[in-house]
Amino acid sequence: MISSDAKRDGDCLDGNILTPQGWRLGRLDWQDGRIVSLEGEPVDPMTNDYPRLLPGFVDLHVHGGGGADAMEGGEAAATMARTHVRFGTTSLLVTTMTAPSEDIQRALTDIARLMATPPLRAARLLGVHLEGPFLNPGKLGAQPPYAHPGTVEAVDALLALAPIRVLTLAPELGGHAELIRHLCDRGVRVLMGHTLGSYEEGVAGLASGAHGFTHLFNAMTGLHHREPGMVGAALAHAEHAEIIPDLLHVHPGAILTALRAIPRLYGVTDSTAAAGMPDGDYRLGEQRVTKCLGGVRLADGTLAGSTLTMDQALRNLIEIGLDLADASRRLSQYPAEFIGEQEIGRLAPGCHADVLVLNPDLELEAVYVGGQLAHAARAADASPVGTSSVSQ
Structure with a gap:
């Protein structure tokens, strides 16, 4: 389940993940700049206040x-x-x-x-x-x-x-x-x-x-x-x-x-x-x-x-x-x-970890390019605002 902690846990992000198959509430993991797994249950993101994770x-x-x-x-x-x-x-x-x-x-x-x-x-x-x-x-x-x-x-x-x-x-x-x-x-x-x-x-x-x-x-x-x-x-x-x-x-x-x-x-x-x-x-x-x-x-x-x-x-x-x-x-x-690019523009295993973190008001909180934090709404904070971790 999703905990109330607002933090990023290693090379992963938690929230409402937009996949090519639809929304999932769970965890997005990457390694060496590429997505390795997506875990979570189908969800309507309008039913919760967890961050929206979109492809860049x-x-x-x-x-x-x-x-x-x-x-x-x-x-x-x-x-x-x-x-x-x-x-x-x-x-x-x-x-x-x-x-x-x-x-x-x-x-x-x-x-x-x-x-x-x-x-x-x-x-x-x-x-x-x-x-x-x-x-x-x-x-x-x-x-x-x-x-x-x-x-x-x-x-x-x-x-x-x-x-x-x-x-x-x-x-x-x-x-x-x-x-x-x-x-x-x-x-x-x-x-x-x-x-x-x-x-x-x-x-x-x-x-x-x-x-x-x-x-x-x-x-x-x-x-x-x-x-x-x-x-x-x-x-x-x-x-x-x-x-x-x-x-x-x-x-x-x-x-x-x-x-x-x-x-x-x-x-x-x-x-x-x-x-x-x-x-x-x-x-x-x-x-x-x-x-x-x-x-x-x-x-x-x-x-x-x-x-x-x-x-x-x-x-x-x-x-x-x-x-x-x-x-x-x-x-x-x-x-x-x-333009024939299959490894960007979507959140799926094997794709580049180009991820946007948006709050429920659709304000941009953080931007990852190839798994690296490229922009955060609070520049002094290395952790993007509004993300949450999954309790194991």
């Missing part, structure tokens, strides 16, 4: 955080990883912007270097989400004006610099059907976004091998009953798409619509350097953006990424009607599986 969040679209922007290169990705782990992200893709080729190459080179010597007490760097430059110049949103069609040769040159796991492109541009097929052959997951493509062009992109859609509803042709657009292609045919659940980029009703239509819809932050920082001016690629009133915008008022963190994304999804287990899966298991 997996964010596949992160431009910045902690004042650092991915396109700066240098140590920016490390700063991002250390910032976002404070909000429960235990793995992420560093996401680049449309930019001159030399700037993209520099950013990729520095990301690869940091992946080789990972920062401590930080989210795991899984690789790169290349968002541009292969976008439609007429649907850039907050992207700088360097978009152009892609080629196999250009993509291969970038792949030689860093592991690009996800790539966003506009499927309607010339040569992109061939490019999608080539990227699939190279193991890259292709998303369609920043696009003026029609419904038919979205369907054709999926037929060429594209895997889903980037920040659904944003920077793409919308749904009209006589011109379904790229949104219509997603709602009618997609298995996967990312969405920004900050309740600013997308209305809750549109999120619920997408949830009914797209089985593996998953959340991303699309966060900028302003995430985890006070209001003010920040960098987004070569552009300056302003954080205020909970959002990030260009000088003309255009939304430019977000300040969203994954713990807030969890609470937002629950606010609009999802239960805790479903909201968690869409921020951990589904994005991990989308």
Whole structure:
């Protein structure tokens, strides 16, 4: 049974554990950074006040955080990883912007270097989400004006610099059907976004091998009953798409619509350097953006990424009607599986011990990455608040 002691016992945590099979009240053990056992009885976590143990969040679209922007290169990705782990992200893709080729190459080179010597007490760097430059110049949103069609040769040159796991492109541009097929052959997951493509062009992109859609509803042709657009292609045919659940980029009703239509819809932050920082001016690629009133915008008022963190994304999804287990899966298991990662995003034997400890109010109390404490709500306390031990 669960005792009243609030402590962590060795390499284990006790509480309501969210497993792929459902909730268990009991103990999660790990060794050498990997989960070795899960013990406990089925439970409804709403019936008790013990901590909720969730898999660490997996964010596949992160431009910045902690004042650092991915396109700066240098140590920016490390700063991002250390910032976002404070909000429960235990793995992420560093996401680049449309930019001159030399700037993209520099950013990729520095990301690869940091992946080789990972920062401590930080989210795991899984690789790169290349968002541009292969976008439609007429649907850039907050992207700088360097978009152009892609080629196999250009993509291969970038792949030689860093592991690009996800790539966003506009499927309607010339040569992109061939490019999608080539990227699939190279193991890259292709998303369609920043696009003026029609419904038919979205369907054709999926037929060429594209895997889903980037920040659904944003920077793409919308749904009209006589011109379904790229949104219509997603709602009618997609298995996967990312969405920004900050309740600013997308209305809750549109999120619920997408949830009914797209089985593996998953959340991303699309966060900028302003995430985890006070209001003010920040960098987004070569552009300056302003954080205020909970959002990030260009000088003309255009939304430019977000300040969203994954713990807030969890609470937002629950606010609009999802239960805790479903909201968690869409921020951990589904994005991990989308890029072929089977050892993160879930709490199961053999997986990395990437564990979040939340109290009943869904406030983050502690974050473990590979079994190591990366963040605690009370920084001076080595034991996370709100955990409990199992009486033997």
